[in-house]
Amino acid sequence: MSIEIYYFSGTGNSLSVARDIAEKTKGTLISISSVVDKQSIKTESDTIGIVFPCYLAQLYGIPLIVEKFIKKLENINLKYIFAVCTCGGFENVNALPTLKNLSRIIKSMGGELTAEFSIKLPMNNLGYPSRLINQNQEKMFKESKEKIDVIFNVIINRKKNKYKKIKALFNGLMVPIYLVLQNFYISHLKKMSQEPKDTNLDFRQMILLSDKSIYVDDKCNGCTTCAKVCPAHNIEMIENKPVWQHHCEMCLACDEWCPTKAIHHWCKHEGKDYHHPNVKISDMLRQSQDR
Numbered sequence: 001m002s003i004e005i006y007y008f009s010g011t012g013n014s015l016s017v018a019r020d021i022a023e024k025t026k027g028t029l030i031s032i033s034s035v036v037d038k039q040s041i042k043t044e045s046d047t048i049g050i051v052f053p054c055y056l057a058q059l060y061g062i063p064l065i066v067e068k069f070i071k072k073l074e075n076i077n078l079k080y081i082f083a084v085c086t087c088g089g090f091e092n093v094n095a096l097p098t099l100k101n102l103s104r105i106i107k108s109m110g111g112e113l114t115a116e117f118s119i120k121l122p123m124n125n126l127g128y129p130s131r132l133i134n135q136n137q138e139k140m141f142k143e144s145k146e147k148i149d150v151i152f153n154v155i156i157n158r159k160k161n162k163y164k165k166i167k168a169l170f171n172g173l174m175v176p177i178y179l180v181l182q183n184f185y186i187s188h189l190k191k192m193s194q195e196p197k198d199t200n201l202d203f204r205q206m207i208l209l210s211d212k213s214i215y216v217d218d219k220c221n222g223c224t225t226c227a228k229v230c231p232a233h234n235i236e237m238i239e240n241k242p243v244w245q246h247h248c249e250m251c252l253a254c255d256e257w258c259p260t261k262a263i264h265h266w267c268k269h270e271g272k273d274y275h276h277p278n279v280k281i282s283d284m285l286r287q288s289q290d291r
Contacts, residue, residue, distance in 0.1 A: 003027030003155075005049035006035070008066050008231060009287060010251025012279030013086040013121040017148065018051035019283075021084070024152045031287040032069045033231040041072045047155065048076065050083045054098035054118075055250055056189075058181040059203050061085070061098025065232060065249050067105060076111035080158050083116050084151065088123020097178070099163050115154050115161035119144045124256055124274045141277075192266045210266070211244035214254070219262035226254035226263060229284045257281055 005027045007018035022029040027049065035041050050070070054061040083102055087094040095118035103113040121144055122137050154161045186203060193209035195201055201209075211234060222240035232249045235242045242254070242263075255263040256275045 001047055001156075001158075002045040003047040003049065004030055004043055004045040005051060006030050006032050006069065007051040007287075008032040008053070008063055008069075008249075008251075009051075009279075009284070010053065010231070010249075010253040011122075011124050011256055011274060012276035012284060014051045014053050014084075015283060015287065016276045016279050017084055017086055017119055017121075017144065018049070020145070020148050021049060021051070021151060021155075024148065025156060031231070032065055033233075033287055036065055036069045036072070038072065040074050041069065042074050043079075045079075047080045047082070047158070048073075049155070050081070050102075052083075052085060053251070054085045054087050054094050056185050056203070056207075057087075057094035057098050058178045059185050061094065061101055062105070063249050063251070064204060064207060066102075070102075070105050070109060073109055073111070076106070076109060079111060080155070081106060081111055081113050081115075082151075082155050082161075083113055085118050086121050087118050088121065091118055091120040094118075096163060115151075115159065116163045117147070117151050117154075117161065118163065119147050121276070122274050124252055188266075207250055208247050210250055211246060211248035213266040214244055214248075215264055216242060216262045217264065219260040221260055221262075223259060225281070226258055229253045229257045229281065231287055253284060257284060 003025050005018050005022045007014050007029065008031070009015035019029055021027065050066065052063055052066045055063055083099065085095055085098050099116045099118070103116065106113045121140050189203055189206040189210065190197060190199060192213045193201070193206040194212045195206060195209070220241060222237065224237055226242045227235040227237050230253055231251065232247055234245050234247050234249070235254060236245060252265065255265055256273055261273065
């Protein structure tokens with residue numbers, strides 16, 4: 001069995017998970033950033049893994065770059081496909097709609113999402129109280145390792161694994177809450193993208209423009225780390241300062257990995273930066289540069 005594991009990561013959470021799975025399965029680790037600009041993506045492997053963080057789950061959950069990648073995959077109808085979404089905050093609430101949307105996209109390309117998983121890990125505090133969502137980090141890291149063992153046993157035996165943590169009844173109860181959150185996120189995206197309240201842009205377009213609210217202070221020394229680490233290649237250095245090019249993925253790798261903490265964004269909790277402790281800046285640079 002040959003396995004290719006594709007990943008997208010901003011904080012390093014999804015990279016850490018993908019790397020651990022690749023090591024256990026002796027699979028090949030490939031960054032989505034390195035292949036997404038190809039006209040089509042073909043693989044001879046009989047097993048495909050996709051590892052990514054879920055963003056704005058009540059709107060969509062899937063980073064736009066991941067959707068773009070999936071829609072370029074060819075001849076996946078006979079492939080064993082599994083996915084792992086890493087979640088901050090409330091895992092079940094975020095994972096269920098995200099994996100549902102992912103399954104739908106893969107099906108539209110002629111494939112089947114045979115096994116689906118989520119792993120809860122700390123997040124980079126997008127407006128949430130840190131004590132609420134990022135407490136017990138060591139416990140999260142320990143449980144993520146245990147979950148990866150479970151994932152390994154499923155995929156190595158090519159089993160089915162549908163996300164069952166939330167029963168249909170609970171999902172039904174969450175519908176009105178999802179609607180409230182959708183309205184909140186849309187309103188928030190309008191502010192981030194600096195669009196008027198009556199804008200005709202959909203949420204995907206506003207995500208791309210959300211970098212309009214990212215800026216640097218005078219601690220920026222022009223080191224270029226942000227431009228190099230960005231998996232969307234969304235930053236150009238102009239006059240020794242980063243300038244965002246409005247095809248943002250909202251991963252905030254630029255902010256989390258800035259060595260001088262000079263980058264700020266729409267809902268920053270000052271002093272609460274986060275990136276995975278087992279991922280180095282060199283690992284993140286490799287994700288962005290292997291094209």
